[in-house]
Amino acid sequence: MTGSPVEESAAGGSAKPIYDRVVLKLSGEAFADPATGYNIDPSIVASIANEVALAKHLGIELAVVVGGGNIFRGGSASLRGIDRATGDYMGMLATVINALALQDALEQIGIPTRVQTAIAMQQVAEPYIWKKAIRHLEKGRVVVFAAGTGDPYFTTDTTAALRAAEIGAGVIFKATRVDGIYTDDPEKNSDATRIDELSYIEVLNRGLRVMDSTAISLCMENKLPIVVFDLMVEGNIKRAVLGEHIGTTVK
Numbered sequence: 001m002t003g004s005p006v007e008e009s010a011a012g013g014s015a016k017p018i019y020d021r022v023v024l025k026l027s028g029e030a031f032a033d034p035a036t037g038y039n040i041d042p043s044i045v046a047s048i049a050n051e052v053a054l055a056k057h058l059g060i061e062l063a064v065v066v067g068g069g070n071i072f073r074g075g076s077a078s079l080r081g082i083d084r085a086t087g088d089y090m091g092m093l094a095t096v097i098n099a100l101a102l103q104d105a106l107e108q109i110g111i112p113t114r115v116q117t118a119i120a121m122q123q124v125a126e127p128y129i130w131k132k133a134i135r136h137l138e139k140g141r142v143v144v145f146a147a148g149t150g151d152p153y154f155t156t157d158t159t160a161a162l163r164a165a166e167i168g169a170g171v172i173f174k175a176t177r178v179d180g181i182y183t184d185d186p187e188k189n190s191d192a193t194r195i196d197e198l199s200y201i202e203v204l205n206r207g208l209r210v211m212d213s214t215a216i217s218l219c220m221e222n223k224l225p226i227v228v229f230d231l232m233v234e235g236n237i238k239r240a241v242l243g244e245h246i247g248t249t250v251k
């Protein structure tokens with residue numbers, strides 16, 4: 001199975017998925033108590049799991065890359081005195097905590113899930129082995145990729161691009177707290193409008209903060225479309241899988 005679109009969607013979406021293998025990127029913030037942006041709120045993780053299940057039940061293969069920003073970010077910690085590489089390793093470990101929370105929530109609703117970590121910790125999860133990840137996907141399991149790339153100075157957005165390329169996914173869904181990419185900050189500029197579609201180069205040249213430039217470049221080189229949409233709207237992951245026009249597509 002390749003991850004390429006299997007069927008063009010009709011206007012407004014069709015009943016069949018337009019992708020067969022998807023990488024969903026969830027930032028750590030998505031797991032957090034909305035009031036603080038920190039820590040893990042189990043009820044929120046449960047609702048994310050339900051959203052993932054809705055999409056999974058369409059029959060797609062789904063891998064998830066989780067961030068760790070709700071717990072720890074190496075970059076900001078290094079500004080406050082922690083050695084950058086140490087901080088980044090701490091950030092990568094934070095993603096494992098989120099991955100376990102998501103695995104737990106998914107398995108509680110009957111979705112078989114495997115966590116694979118880029119830093120070996122075999123008592124907790126499997127190490128990342130790409131062939132094995134693909135095997136899990138083929139068997140219908142959700143695979144959660146944790147510990148980023150395993151290397152400091154990278155992000156989990158770059159991890160999403162890397163893993164998507166490795167496993168031959170057809171698309172990256174970047175599910176966030178905004179409903180797409182805007183011409184300007186919509187909270188500061190009421191004239192800001194949402195952009196439906198953008199090229200990778202436009203994102204890079206305009207410095208739009210969709211994903212970091214390493215991630216965008218990797219997607220561009222591998223012709224991997226990115227769909228940015230609001231995770232907080234119920235049913236949005238499913239809509240994106242069905243090819244409904246939501247958020248912003250970068251391709």
Ligand code: UDP
Pocket residue numbers: 026027028029066067068069070072073074075087088089090091092094095147148149150151152153154155156157159
């Ligand atoms: N990180 C890293 N290498 C990677 C991925 C992540 O060093 O390949 C570290 C980095 O310190 C980052 C933290 O893990 O700040 C959490 O990841 P990220 O900021 O991407 O999470 P998100 O913003 O998506 O929650």
